[in-house]
Amino acid sequence: MKKILLLEDEAPIARLLQAYLARKRYEVRWDAGEGDLEGLFLSWRPDLVLLDLTLPDQDGMEILKQLRQYGSCPVIIVTARGAVPDRLRGLQEGADDYIPKPFDPEEVVARVQAVLQRSAYMADHETVRLGSLVIDFTACAAYLNEQAVPLIPRDWSVLAFLSVIPINASAASSCWTTYGELTGSIPRRCLPSTGSRKEQEQGA
Ligand code: CA
Secondary structure, three states, X not given: OOXXXXXXXXXXXXXXXXXXXXXXXXXXXXXXXXXXXXXXXXXXXOOEEEEOOEOXXXXXXXXXXXXHHHOOOOEEEEEOOOOHHHHHHHHHOOOOEEEEOOOOHHHHHHHHHHHHXXXXXXXXXXXXXXXXXXXXXOOOEEEEOOEEOOOOHHHHHHHHHHHOOOOOHXXXXXXXXXXXXXXXXXXXXXXXXXXXXXXXXXXX
């Protein structure tokens, strides 16, 4: 049973998430962020953390940095601070996903499942090849036609996320195109050659 640490100070929200996650057979531990987080994290070793950014004693971003020092446990931010700069900062600080409040609890559960699947895939695979694009999970790097692609942490997170969606030749083209649309940082001429010419012209 996967263990989820829920750092949330609003009891109704915590109870709601606990109920939905328990239905999917996750073991959930709720903490309002007021105690010994380091002790709790290191003794209980969660598989994923759901992190609220506005907690009574600490800023969630500081907690995120702290969690990153303990290891690569996936972190999903769930917060009312849903403005784009906040989301980008969260991803840049190493969050794996970002869900603004108010949320649909079913969506939170789906995102938890997706992040855990991705995390398991990345633990089992050092690299993935999508046509002419190679993604190295160990080095957090990507290579297109054997040339390193410059990536800021946010863009790396997006690319890594897209790359482990079911892999096949047509998905490779789709992955790369979606990545370019989300980050705005990949010129169209860099599309890998895995899709058909027609697909590439159409941006498929
Ligand atoms: Ca809060």
